Ligand SMILES: NC(=O)c1ccc[n+]([C@@H]2O[C@H](COP(=O)([O-])OP(=O)(O)OC[C@H]3O[C@@H](n4cnc5c(N)ncnc54)[C@H](O)[C@@H]3O)[C@@H](O)[C@H]2O)c1
Ligand SMILES: [Zn+2]
C-alpha cells in the first residue's frame with residue numbers, strides 16, 4: 001500500500017508497505033482525511049525517525065471491526081491516536097494525556113504504528129469515536145488538533161471578561177484563540193511573524209486583532225491593550241521556541257496564567273527571573289483528556305464550531321512533500337492541509 005514516510009531532513013518519500021490487517025480488539029480504518037500537524041513539521045525538519053509514517057489526525061471508514069460490538073464495518077470514525085495504559089494513577093484519574101505510556105505507540109508518531117499518511121490505521125477500540133452523520137470527514141480529521149486547543153483553553157483558567165494573548169497563528173494558535181473567546185474572553189489578540197497567517201486570525205474571526213511579532217514597537221503596542229498596561233490575564237504560547245516563550249513571560253500580568261502549548265525538541269532559553277518576580281503561573285498543556293476529544297465532536301455535531309473553515313487544501317500522497325514546504329515557507333497563509341491518502345489509489349483488477 002502506498003504511503004509517505006520520512007527519508008531525511010525535510011525529505012519525504014513515497015514508499016510501499018504491506019497493508020495493515022485486522023486484529024482482535026482493534027479497529028482497522030481506511031483513512032479518508034489526515035491532517036498535517038505542526039508536530040509533524042518538527043519530525044520533517046529533523047528527518048527523524050527515518051521511515052516514520054506520520055498522520056495522527058485522521059478520519060475514515062471502519063473496514064475491520066476486530067470483533068467489536070460497538071463498531072461495524074462501514075462506520076464513519078475518528079480516533080484519539082494515543083495509547084494510555086489505563087492502569088497507572090494518572091489514567092485512573094482520567095488524566096490519560098500525562099500517562100507515561102501515552103506516546104509509546106501513538107499512531108503516526110511511532111515507528112510501530114503508522115499513521116494516516118499510510119492510508120490505513122489500526123486503532124485500539126477504546127480510542128475510536130463515531131462521527132455523527134452531520135460531521136464531515138474534514139471536520140472529523142480536525143477533532144484532534146481542536147481537542148489540543150480546547151485543553152489549553154480549559155487549563156488556562158480564562159474567565160469571562162479576560163484579556164488574552166495567543167502567540168503563534170498556526171492551527172493550534174488559531175483554535176486556541178477560538179476556544180478562549182468561546183469560553184468568555186473579552187478580548188483575544190494574536191502575534192505572528194507571518195503576516196498572512198496573522199491577518200487570517202482576524203479574517204476567520206478567532207482573534208479581535210493581530211500584531212506583527214517582528215514589529216520593534218510590539219511590546220508597547222501590546223501592553224497598551226491590557227488593563228493598566230500591566231499585561232494579559234492569559235497568555236498561550238503556541239510556538240514553543242525561546243523568543244516566543246520570552247515574549248510570553250513579558251506579556252503575562254503579575255499572577256497571570258501562561259500556558260505552554262508549543263513544543264520545542266531542543267532546550268529553550270528564557271528569562272525565568274521575570275516570571276518569578278511576577279509570580280506567573282506557568283503550566284504545560286499536552287494533548288487532551290477523552291472528555292475534551294468528545295466535547296469537540298459534540299460541538300461539531302451541534303454546529304457550535306466549524307473546523308472545516310480552517311482547512312486550506314486537500315492533497316494526495318504525491319503532494320505531501322510540497323505541502324510541508326508550503327506550510328513552512330513563512331509567507332503562505334495556509335495553516336492546515338489535509339491529505340486524502342486513498343485518492344488516486346490504483347484499483348487492482
Ligand atoms: N501541547 C500539545 O499537545 C501540542 C499538540 C500539537 C502541537 N503542538 C505544538 O504546538 C506548536 C504549534 O503547532 P501548529 O500546528 O500551530 O504549528 P505551526 O508551525 O503551523 O505554527 C506555529 C506558528 O508560529 C509562528 N511563529 C514562529 N515564531 C513566532 C514568534 N516568535 N511569535 C509569533 N509567532 C511565531 C509561525 O509563523 C507559525 O505560524 C508546535 O510547536 C507544535 O509542536 C503541541
Ligand atoms: Zn497534531
Ligand SMILES: [Zn+2]
Nearest residue numbers: 085088091099
Ligand atoms: Zn497510564
